[in-house]
Amino acid sequence: MKAQSSTEPPDLVKHTTALADALGVTRQSVHAWRRRADAPKRTGGFWSIGEWQDYMKKHQLADTQSVGRIAITAEVCQLNVSKLPPQMSRQRLRQLLARVETALRSSLNGTRFRS
Numbered sequence: 001m002k003a004q005s006s007t008e009p010p011d012l013v014k015h016t017t018a019l020a021d022a023l024g025v026t027r028q029s030v031h032a033w034r035r036r037a038d039a040p041k042r043t044g045g046f047w048s049i050g051e052w053q054d055y056m057k058k059h060q061l062a063d064t065q066s067v068g069r070i071a072i073t074a075e076v077c078q079l080n081v082s083k084l085p086p087q088m089s090r091q092r093l094r095q096l097l098a099r100v101e102t103a104l105r106s107s108l109n110g111t112r113f114r115s
Contacts, residue, residue, distance in 0.1 A: 012046035
């Protein structure tokens, strides 16, 4: 993450990537949510982290406390693979993990997962 410039107030960020980092979501999620008609707008060239947190809570989007990065969740899933029956093939495990990752990405982007 880029260091915050000394001209930026603590609750404001200039770039979408910095906003996504502050919210604990992906940049792609922020871009998808920005397309919504009621999404918070830039003010004076800055994004308000507080406004976005309120917006995410109001619309039940990815919670910054409970939803971390997809990689962390995928790592936990891989650790749990060792508890699955030994007869399950590696290919099947990869398919299951891919479905979980797709569902998480959909959740973070605010879209619906289709199985």
